[in-house]
Amino acid sequence: MRVLVLNAGSSSLKLSLIDSDDRVLVDRGFEVAEGRLDESQLATTLHAMEGVEAIGHRVVHGGPRYRTSVRIDPEVVRYLVTISDLAPLHLPAALSGISATRELLPRVPGVACLDTAFHARMPEAASTYAVPQEWRERFGILRYGFHGFSHAYAARRAAEILHRPPTELRVVTCHLGAGASLAAVRAGRSVDTTMGFTPLEGLVMATRSGTVDPGMLLWLQRHAGIAEPALTEALDRQGGLQALAGTSDMREILKRIADGDERAELAFDVYIHRLRALIASMAAAMNGLDVLVFTGGVGENSAPVRAAAVAGLRFLGLEIGPTLNANLRADSDISAPGAQVPTLVVKAREDVEVAREVRRVLSASNDPKAIVS
Numbered sequence: 001m002r003v004l005v006l007n008a009g010s011s012s013l014k015l016s017l018i019d020s021d022d023r024v025l026v027d028r029g030f031e032v033a034e035g036r037l038d039e040s041q042l043a044t045t046l047h048a049m050e051g052v053e054a055i056g057h058r059v060v061h062g063g064p065r066y067r068t069s070v071r072i073d074p075e076v077v078r079y080l081v082t083i084s085d086l087a088p089l090h091l092p093a094a095l096s097g098i099s100a101t102r103e104l105l106p107r108v109p110g111v112a113c114l115d116t117a118f119h120a121r122m123p124e125a126a127s128t129y130a131v132p133q134e135w136r137e138r139f140g141i142l143r144y145g146f147h148g149f150s151h152a153y154a155a156r157r158a159a160e161i162l163h164r165p166p167t168e169l170r171v172v173t174c175h176l177g178a179g180a181s182l183a184a185v186r187a188g189r190s191v192d193t194t195m196g197f198t199p200l201e202g203l204v205m206a207t208r209s210g211t212v213d214p215g216m217l218l219w220l221q222r223h224a225g226i227a228e229p230a231l232t233e234a235l236d237r238q239g240g241l242q243a244l245a246g247t248s249d250m251r252e253i254l255k256r257i258a259d260g261d262e263r264a265e266l267a268f269d270v271y272i273h274r275l276r277a278l279i280a281s282m283a284a285a286m287n288g289l290d291v292l293v294f295t296g297g298v299g300e301n302s303a304p305v306r307a308a309a310v311a312g313l314r315f316l317g318l319e320i321g322p323t324l325n326a327n328l329r330a331d332s333d334i335s336a337p338g339a340q341v342p343t344l345v346v347k348a349r350e351d352v353e354v355a356r357e358v359r360r361v362l363s364a365s366n367d368p369k370a371i372v373s
Contacts, residue, residue, distance in 0.1 A: 002051045003355040007058040008097035017049050018355035037096050055101050055110040056358035060090040062114035064140025069117050069357050072110040111361045113354045118148025119190045126192040145193035147175040149353040151183040154295045157346045170286040177296035178206040184282035192285035194278050204271045206248035209239030241267050250298050276312040289316050289341050295348045317341035
């Protein structure tokens with residue numbers, strides 16, 4: 001089955017056509033303005049793709065209703081609209097992609113592939129917030145986790161690189177990009193992750209603050225008169241590296257550090273401090289670590305970030321080779337010769353994992369029009 005994968009973000013649209021052997025036949029990317037697709041550009045691109053048999057949409061959040069990926073119908077779309085404020089940077093863009101492809105390819109089945117699904121079977125100890133029971137039951141308040149397809153692919157690919165069965169491995173996967181999260185993956189299953197009810201929790205990110213004291217937010221509301229919309233804007237779009245360094249681009253921060261910029265140096269130190277601490281936390285959730293994996297734009301391309309993070313984690317048996325780290329090849333082991341635990345860098349291929357999910361969902365639906373090869 002040839003699966004068209006749409007990964008619609010707030011500033012970009014990525015299109016991939018994946019065949020039944022997980023080979024990437026077409027890979028395209030476009031910039032978009034505030035999540036609004038250029039439908040004429042999309043139509044031209046789709047027209048050039050032959051043999052699309054199914055469509056997989058990467059959808060960031062499934063809310064409390066959808067804990068697994070689901071075939072798209074009008075009810076699914078209506079529900080996703082109601083929970084858009086759980087992921088305001090990404091859900092509206094995904095809905096725009098769904099609307100456009102349903103109009104352009106009305107006969108092709110579509111699947112909402114949920115980033116939250118990979119984490120849906122986390123132990124209750126990892127997914128439960130210590131908040132009133134009414135909140136948890138009435139509003140579905142729990143730790144959902146995100147970047148599920150990236151974490152799933154990185155863990156599976158790590159097992160392939162090491163020539164070991166996934167069932168034997170305790171993997172910490174580090175998806176570091178504009179958004180960033182970690183996952184503890186034991187025997188191929190997520191048992192903990194750093195993002196929570198929304199993508200705001202956890203690591204310091206490009207424009208997201210990561211974890212902050214909720215008491216601080218209550219104090220700002222009460223004493224500074226800052227209303228919820230302004231708090232959301234600050235935490236989602238004006239926080240993180242942007243707030244600390246005045247730029248959200250890690251490459252620019254590293255350049256400024258070389259020029260002696262103290263704000264950039266502080267931003268980098270805060271980023272690495274949180275990253276190291278949470279890698280150790282993920283390892284603790286599995287009672288140990290067999291492999292550490294970096295993926296995502298920063299994870300794959302920033303040797304200084306990898307070096308600084310691992311330098312503080314030698315107590316876990318991690319150590320990377322400076323030459324290997326600086327002269328990276330795709331899907332590589334960058335461990336130092338004496339390292340007890342390997343460190344890998346894996347190219348993110350969420351699209352491949354999404355295509356696998358589409359085949360699984362359509363096969364389970366027993367749809368005669370969706371025969372899985």
